[in-house]
Amino acid sequence: MELTVDEKLAILRAADEIIGQGGRTLLAKILKGSRDKKVLALELDKCPVYGYYKSEKIADIVEKVDWMIDYDFLAIEYFGKLPLIIFTERGWKIESDQRSGEFLAQWDAWIEENRPLPDMEYLKDRNRNMILLFIEKVKETKDRKYIPYLKAWEKIDYKKVRAAIRSSIEVIESNQEIDHIAMQKRETEIQEALLGSAPQDVLLKCWECGNRFTFTVGEQQFYKQEGFDFPKRCEDCRGRWKFGEFY
Structure with missing residues (x-):
């Protein structure tokens, strides 16, 4: 998937209405033009890009939002257990x-x-x-x-x-x-x-053994969506910590 410049601008404009207050689904509902009670209560239907993706399914719009996260326009920050949309520096x-x-x-x-x-x-x-x-x-x-x-x-x-x-x-x-x-x-x-930053595998250094390990794009996406910090230990050392082999 590759979003157009207009799509990127529309998603960022909609996100501006709920930064630090709502998550991916609420953002998708603004772009869908949803008549959801929360959308109307927060007057998000007044957003200039409300209904930008009115002909698309919510799941497909969320996928576009996730693309914006993967390409470093938006990020997820957790408030307690609530995943909230925030801007990256680029966004x-x-x-x-x-x-x-x-x-x-x-x-x-x-x-x-x-x-x-x-x-x-x-x-x-x-x-x-x-x-x-x-x-x-x-x-x-x-x-x-x-x-x-x-x-x-x-x-x-x-x-x-x-x-x-x-x-x-x-x-x-x-x-x-x-x-x-x-x-x-x-x-x-x-x-x-506006070009974004394409996601790619990165090499991290393990805090325990000092070896380099690959942190894949898929793992990065999972960690971001769950609000986890990037791992500090390689898979082997994480397994050893799990089973209590470090004293």
């Missing part, structure tokens, strides 16, 4: 870029509709890196139409965010040159991240 790099673009598109829509300025509190206390990326994207447009939004936002946020907003306003108002090399680098990093 969050992509999703923060996607969400910051979503915020910018929302501003464009509001400006087009000539809406009054929103309460900018909705942007406060979100992930700091994502917010700074959003501000950077606004600056890179060099479009003066965003200045009222930036000025309203500057009044209510924290010091570091206010400084970034002020810098963006100054660049737009003075029509300063922007860093095109940095923009290109960021775009290249996103494209590279």
